[in-house]
Amino acid sequence: MSEPAADDFASRVLDVVESIPAGMVMTYGDVAAAIGSRAPRAVGQVMARFGSEVAWWRVIRSSGLPAAGHEARAIELLTADGTPLTTGADGAVRVDLAAARVR
DNA sequence: ACGGTGACTAACC
């Protein structure tokens, strides 16, 4: 079955993402570390499959940029959550990790 | 069982 088990890696990732409060974000590496893993890539795989069920836009890259291919969409949701953003001169918007990163 | 792939990261130049 495609339904994940309670102890499945994917469920842990989704659980961490759901635990991210509005207005703050976590990097893929932070989410992986939160579940005791070192695979930010595997976290991205889970997001690509089940991300639609969680606040995927609160999970960004270490660069402060949102998920690749969903940047514009993420910025809208981040703005709605009141996430501190920094706009570049060329219009590139990124999250202020120093202020929004969960600690 | 095996190899390729991916919503990544850190290190290096």
Add this chain to the structure above:
DNA sequence: CGGTTAGCCACCG
């Protein structure tokens, strides 16, 4: 600061 290289783990066919 930006492009490139290598490392990394989990999932799919």
